[in-house]
Amino acid sequence: MYWVFVTQDKSYQAYCRENGIGVDDCVLWRKMLHDLLEVKWIYIVIIFLSFYLSNYFRALRWLIILEPLGYHPHKINTIGSVLVSYFANLGIPRSGEFVRAALISKYEKIPLDKAFGTVVLDRMVDLISMAVIIFITTLTQLSTFRIFYEKYFSEVSLGQKLILPSIFLVFLVILYLTRNRWRNFLFFSNLKNRIRGFYEGLVVIKRIKQPRAFMLYTLLIWVWFYVMLYAALQSFEPTAHLSLIAGLVIYVFGSLGMLIPTPGGMGSYHYLIILVLAYYNINPVDAFSFANISFFCAQFADNVILGLAALLVMYIFNKRQKKAIISDQIENKIQTEV
Numbered sequence: 001m002y003w004v005f006v007t008q009d010k011s012y013q014a015y016c017r018e019n020g021i022g023v024d025d026c027v028l029w030r031k032m033l034h035d036l037l038e039v040k041w042i043y044i045v046i047i048f049l050s051f052y053l054s055n056y057f058r059a060l061r062w063l064i065i066l067e068p069l070g071y072h073p074h075k076i077n078t079i080g081s082v083l084v085s086y087f088a089n090l091g092i093p094r095s096g097e098f099v100r101a102a103l104i105s106k107y108e109k110i111p112l113d114k115a116f117g118t119v120v121l122d123r124m125v126d127l128i129s130m131a132v133i134i135f136i137t138t139l140t141q142l143s144t145f146r147i148f149y150e151k152y153f154s155e156v157s158l159g160q161k162l163i164l165p166s167i168f169l170v171f172l173v174i175l176y177l178t179r180n181r182w183r184n185f186l187f188f189s190n191l192k193n194r195i196r197g198f199y200e201g202l203v204v205i206k207r208i209k210q211p212r213a214f215m216l217y218t219l220l221i222w223v224w225f226y227v228m229l230y231a232a233l234q235s236f237e238p239t240a241h242l243s244l245i246a247g248l249v250i251y252v253f254g255s256l257g258m259l260i261p262t263p264g265g266m267g268s269y270h271y272l273i274i275l276v277l278a279y280y281n282i283n284p285v286d287a288f289s290f291a292n293i294s295f296f297c298a299q300f301a302d303n304v305i306l307g308l309a310a311l312l313v314m315y316i317f318n319k320r321q322k323k324a325i326i327s328d329q330i331e332n333k334i335q336t337e338v
Contacts (some may be wrong), residue, residue, distance in 0.1 A: 001267035008274070008288040015285060026286070035236065035289035043235035044297050051302040054224035055082045058122070061217035064108070068207035072297050073108040076297055076317050080310035081107075087307020088227060090300065093262055106234045107318050130255060137252045144249055144279065149190075184198070226251050232294040250276050254294070268297055292314040 009028045016026035059079040066073060081103040085096030101116035138145050208214055230247045233239045242250070253276040257269035270291040277287035 004267055004270045032289050032292055039235040043231040046231040047297055050227040054221050057217045057220040058082050064210050064214050071110050077107045080314040083306045083310035086303045090303055134252055137248050141249055147306045203315045236290050236293055239290050
């Protein structure tokens with residue numbers, strides 16, 4: 001994030017020199033603040049509601065995944081766990097999946113390994129859905145993606161592209177060749193049992209009882225995420241003219257930025273948004289302002305507000321549930337004694 005800011009600050013200084021703007025009037029953070037205060041706030045409200053609705057349907061889809069395992073958690077706990085998971089990602093990248101599984105395990109007495117398996121399954125469905133969206137967008141906007149490839153990736157050698165896959169492949173080969181040495185350790189024996197529970201949560205997709213609802217909720221998750229991005233574009237004057245198709249391309253680039261393991265996509269999201277907006281002739285500094293408006297309104301603020309609210313609501317709800325159960329147990333005991 002710091003690197004992106006410094007880079008855009010240099011671009012802004014160059015822009016100011018070219019247009020005769022004084023140094024005192026050429027402060028990037030002031031421009032960012034000015035742009036943020038100038039947004040159309042009705043669209044920020046739409047962003048907030050879209051974020052909640054997207055995660056509401058994610059929670060409903062998760063209930064469908066948990067059902068074949070014999071678990072029927074309360075909606076408050078499923079929705080709350082999802083919202084808190086996004087909040088956790090702002091602190092430690094990719095920790096949200098563990099936090100989500102841990103919360104539902106704590107409040108609904110679902111074994112942690114099975115809960116985590118269903119969360120991983122949920123994320124795998126997201127990755128497949130994202131791949132489909134990228135494929136369709138690339139197919140319909142082939143010329144746009146060809147320009148990006150020629151500009152940013154055509155000079156990358158084949159050897160550089162294969163570095164990470166090669167390292168991973170070597171790691172797997174070493175792991176396989178030394179399997180007889182580590183497979184009998186107590187740690188790996190316990191891990192094996194955990195993996196069985198995890199696998200049971202993962203393969204539950206074969207036993208889903210509501211496939212149509214599952215597909216519908218998956219579609220709605222991504223529709224509302226797209227509405228968030230397009231509402232952010234409409235809220236900012238320099239990007240308000242962009243079409244729905246342009247919004248889809250920008251949406252794909254922003255989603256790829258969110259996949260990179262930085263806190264909530266911070267920095268990586270900004271970088272890719274600036275790249276794609278340059279294609280649509282948006283000034284890099286305005287693109288940076290938009291990236292901040294989109295990120296901090298559509299990601300950061302939503303995650304903090306709804307994440308903290310979900311923590312509080314879950315705590316109060318489950319505390320009352322516990323009191324109600326204890327009260328019923330006492331009443332049943334008294335009636336039995338009488």
